[in-house]
Amino acid sequence: MPRLDDGGRMREAVAEVEKIYRELDSRPVERHCTGLGDCCRFRLTGETPYLTRGEALVAARAWKATGRRDLPVRPNGDCPMLSGLGRCLIYNARPMGCRTHFCDAAGGPLPRRDVIDWIRRLEALDARLGGDGPRRIGPALEDALNAKA
Numbered sequence: 001m002p003r004l005d006d007g008g009r010m011r012e013a014v015a016e017v018e019k020i021y022r023e024l025d026s027r028p029v030e031r032h033c034t035g036l037g038d039c040c041r042f043r044l045t046g047e048t049p050y051l052t053r054g055e056a057l058v059a060a061r062a063w064k065a066t067g068r069r070d071l072p073v074r075p076n077g078d079c080p081m082l083s084g085l086g087r088c089l090i091y092n093a094r095p096m097g098c099r100t101h102f103c104d105a106a107g108g109p110l111p112r113r114d115v116i117d118w119i120r121r122l123e124a125l126d127a128r129l130g131g132d133g134p135r136r137i138g139p140a141l142e143d144a145l146n147a148k149a
C-alpha cells in the first residue's frame, strides 16, 4: 500500500485531484455563489467538509503557498482557511465539498448523483494513498501539512 509520505505518489495524487477539480469546474452548473462565506462557518451551517487524502494534500499545498504553515484555531467554529474578511484563502484549491455544497442562496447543493463519478475517483485515490475514507477538514489538513512531499 502506498504511504502518505511517498513523495512521488503524493505528487501524482495532487495532479489527479487538480484534474478532477478542472473537470468539475468546466462543467456548467446553475449555481451562483456570491462569496458570502456563510458555508465556511461550520457552527452556522452545522456541517463540516470531509476531505479525502488527495484533497487534503492539494489544500495543504495551497495553504503553504500562502506563506503559512500552521492552521489557526477558530474559536467561532469558522473554517481555518477562511480569512478575517470572509474569503477562502485557498479558493482555487478548495475541496470537493466546497465546490458542490452551495448554500440555499446560491441555488443549493449539487445532487450527489451529478458528482458521484468524481467522488468515487477521489475515494479510489484515497485508498491508493492508504487512507480509510474522507475525514473532517481540520484533522485531514493537519496530517497533510505534516506529510513529507
Ligand code: SF4
Binding pocket: 039, 040, 049, 079, 080, 081, 082, 083, 087, 088, 089, 090, 091, 094, 095, 098
Ligand atoms: S476550504 Fe475555503 S471554501 Fe471550503 S470551507 Fe474552508 S474557507 Fe470555505
